[in-house]
Amino acid sequence: MAKKFTVSIIGCGSRGAFAYGRTMKRLSEQWEIVALCDTDEEKIEIWSEQFGIKEENCFTDERTFFAEKRSDVLVLATQDRDHVRMCIRALELGYSVLLEKPITPLKEELERLLEAHKKYGGEVVVCHVLRYAPMFVRVKRILDSGELGKLVRIESIEQVGYWHQAHSFVRGNWRNDSETSPMIMAKCCHDLDLLQYYASSKGKRVYSVGELSYFNAENKPEGAAERCADCKYIHTCPYSAEKCYVENWKKDGRPENTWPYNVISVQTPHTEERLRKAYTESAYGRCVFACDNNVVDNQSVSILFENGVKADLTMTAFTQNMGRRMTFHCVHGEIRLKEDEELLEVQPFGKPLQVFKSADIIAEDAKDSFGHGGGDSGVVTALYRALTGEAETGTSLENSVESHLLALAAEESRKTGQVVVLR
Numbered sequence: 556m557a558k559k560f561t562v563s564i565i566g567c568g569s570r571g572a573f574a575y576g577r578t579m580k581r582l583s584e585q586w587e588i589v590a591l592c593d594t595d596e597e598k599i600e601i602w603s604e605q606f607g608i609k610e611e612n613c614f615t616d617e618r619t620f621f622a623e624k625r626s627d628v629l630v631l632a633t634q635d636r637d638h639v640r641m642c643i644r645a646l647e648l649g650y651s652v653l654l655e656k657p658i659t660p661l662k663e664e665l666e667r668l669l670e671a672h673k674k675y676g677g678e679v680v681v682c683h684v685l686r687y688a689p690m691f692v693r694v695k696r697i698l699d700s701g702e703l704g705k706l707v708r709i710e711s712i713e714q715v716g717y718w719h720q721a722h723s724f725v726r727g728n729w730r731n732d733s734e735t736s737p738m739i740m741a742k743c744c745h746d747l748d749l750l751q752y753y754a755s756s757k758g759k760r761v762y763s764v765g766e767l768s769y770f771n772a773e774n775k776p777e778g779a780a781e782r783c784a785d786c787k788y789i790h791t792c793p794y795s796a797e798k799c800y801v802e803n804w805k806k807d808g809r810p811e812n813t814w815p816y817n818v819i820s821v822q823t824p825h826t827e828e829r830l831r832k833a834y835t836e837s838a839y840g841r842c843v844f845a846c847d848n849n850v851v852d853n854q855s856v857s858i859l860f861e862n863g864v865k866a867d868l869t870m871t872a873f874t875q876n877m878g879r880r881m882t883f884h885c886v887h888g889e890i891r892l893k894e895d896e897e898l899l900e901v902q903p904f905g906k907p908l909q910v911f912k913s914a915d916i917i918a919e920d921a922k923d924s925f926g927h928g929g930g931d932s933g934v935v936t937a938l939y940r941a942l943t944g945e946a947e948t949g950t951s952l953e954n955s956v957e958s959h960l961l962a963l964a965a966e967e968s969r970k971t972g973q974v975v976v977l978r
Contacts, residue, residue, distance in 0.1 A: 558943055561626035563590035563650075565617070565641065567598040569814050570655050570682070571632030572606075578935045579630075580606060585939050586628075592620040597821050617641070624648040628938070631655060634728065635735045639664040642679065643671040651678035653938050657744045658955065660736035662963055665956055672952050680938045680948050681955035683748040687933025689920045690899055690913045691749065694883065694892055697901060698753060704887035709753060709866040711881045713746050714895060718803065720852055720872030721794045721843045722815050725770045730848035738850035739763070739969075740962035743870050746879065747856075747965075748958035752949070753883065756862035757957055761964040762974045765854025765870070775844035782842060784835045794843040796834040801827055856965045861978060894928070 562579055564571050572591075579586035588606045592614040593599050599613050614620040621644045629645045631638060632655040639659045645652050658681060659665060672679055685691045698706055715724070723729050729741040739747075751758060780786035783796040790797065804816050804825060811824035820833035834840035852872040859865055878895030888903040897913035917929050940946045964975040 557584050559585060559587055560628050560939070560942060562586050562588045562628045562630060563592070563620075563626040564588065564602075564630040564632070565592040565620060566630075566632035566634075566637075566655070567591055567593040567595070567602045568632060569818050571630055572598070572602045573814070573817060574931050575630050575632065575653060575682075575935060576602065576606065578932050582932075582935065582939075586935075590614070590620075590625040592617065595821070601821055601823075621645075621648070624650060627651060628653060628942070635660060635741070639668045642668055646671050646675040646677050646679075649675075649677065651680075651938070651942060653680050653682065653935070654952070655682050656748075656955070657736050657740045657962070658952075658959055660732065660740055660959075660963070662960070665959055669952065669956065678938070678941050678948075679952040680934065680941060681950045681952060682934050683745060683950040683955060683958070684930030684934045685745045685749060685928070686752060686930070686949050687937055688928035688930035689916045689933075690892065690894070690897075690911075690928055691930075692920065693899060693911070693916050694881075694890055695753060697890060698883065698885070699755075702887075703883075703885035703890065703901075703903060706754070706864055706883060706885050708864070708884040709750060709881065710884070711746055711750065711866065711868045711879060713743055713868065713870040714874035714876055714878055714880065715742060715852075715870060715872045716874055716877035717793060717872060718799050719815075719877055720770070722799060722818070722839070724850050724852070724872070725794075725843045725846050725848045726796075726839050726841055727818070730846060730850060732850055737962070737966045738852075739765070739854055739856065739870065739965045740959065741850070743854075743856075743868065744958055744962060746868055746870070747961045748950070748955065749881075750858060750866045750868065751860070751957050751961065754860045754862065754864040754866060756860035756864060758858050758961050758964070758977050759861045760859040760974055760976050761856065761961060761968055763854060763856040763965040763968040764972075765851040765969050767849060767851050769852055769872075770843050770846070770848055772844055775842065779842055779844065781845050782835075782840050784840055786842065796840045797831070800830045800834050800839065804830055851969075854965075854969060856961075856968075858961065897928075 590612040603613050629650040630653045729735045789795050816825050819839045822829050854870045856868045876895040881892040883890040891900040899911040901909040937948045941948045968975045
């Protein structure tokens with residue numbers, strides 16, 4: 556009989572409850588959710604019903620929740636600046652932690668958390684979920700096999716998507732780095748983690764350029780209102796909240812409960828009326844040229860790793876599609892990962908091109924995986940295997956700090972115009 560671990564969730568949003576909570580509920584032979592904490596009472600009400608949590612185990616106050624240990628595992632999915640404080644308290648209480656990324660945008664906090672982890676112990680798995688997604692795992696396997704020879708360079712582009720930039724990084728929670736993290740960490744934490752994972756080395760030197768080039772008051776159309784609901788461009792502006800949250804929802808087949816619609820409205824099933832009311836009454840209905848955002852909408856980063864591998868990462872808001880495109884240049888061939896097309900191409904020099912579909916890779920390597928191309932279920936499974944002693948996790952706290960140091964170096968370089976030497 557499989558060992559079952561009890562779970563508490565703090566931060567019952569689209570990652571804490573919707574992604575990891577629902578994954579654990581689905582894997583009920585391994586996990587039992589027993590307590591919830593969130594400042595939003597409506598979220599508590601909805602998720603306590605779905606997870607079957609008793610009222611006495613539901614909290615809206617952090618101090619009361621952390622007054623005692625309530626389970627074996629804590630899913631920690633609050634805002635970036637809350638993570639270290641809460642994770643240290645969780646380690647003091649004896650929790651093992653599934654920690655949403657990014658860990659923190661502050662280097663001194665990374666150091667504090669590492670010290671606390673060393674002092675108190677406990678498993679801390681950081682949610683760099685793409686390391687567990689089958690298509691990304693397949694790339695690592697090919698690189699490590701040596702069949703294409705030595706890896707020389709990686710070129711990667713993070714296609715944020717024009718409406719996703721507006722949703723998350725102009726109107727949404729990660730719009731202002733004084734409250735959360737710089738864009739290169741908030742959006743590209745996965746990408747930087749993957750680059751050092753594939754390079755199999757730590758970063759040595761970093762150089763970066765980028766800016767907020769479009770989503771500011773200078774580009775506000777003439778006569779545009781402060782809010783989409785009052786604006787004459789409501790049906791023509793591509794960033795209109797009506798287009799992003801109502802028209803796109805219809806194009807997506809009117810789903811009952813899915814991202815990003817469940818971010819602006821926790822009321823489900825989604826309806827046109829609920830979504831329109833939600834954006835009309837919330838920050839998600841603001842004009843994208845009249846928000847308090849300051850994070851960049853385009854940035855490029857060049858990295859030299861200690862082992863000589865070089866990598867170039869571009870992050871841009873100005874794409875139709877979302878998803879990463881990565882090209883791996885090896886001495887005997889190339890690998891092209893196209894997340895937006897769900898394809899993996901392997902081109903050995905002088906030999907036929909091999910094309911793999913993401914769905915086929917999942918069916919072959921991880922039949923029961925789901926969420927983020929299999930990454931969400933993968934990280935939860937990795938935590939379970941670590942807790943049962945079956946295997947160490949690749950995204951331990953210590954391993955995951957490296958991507959954060961790369962992000963901080965990139966942001967320093969972007970602001971100063973100088974190359975940052977890490978080692």
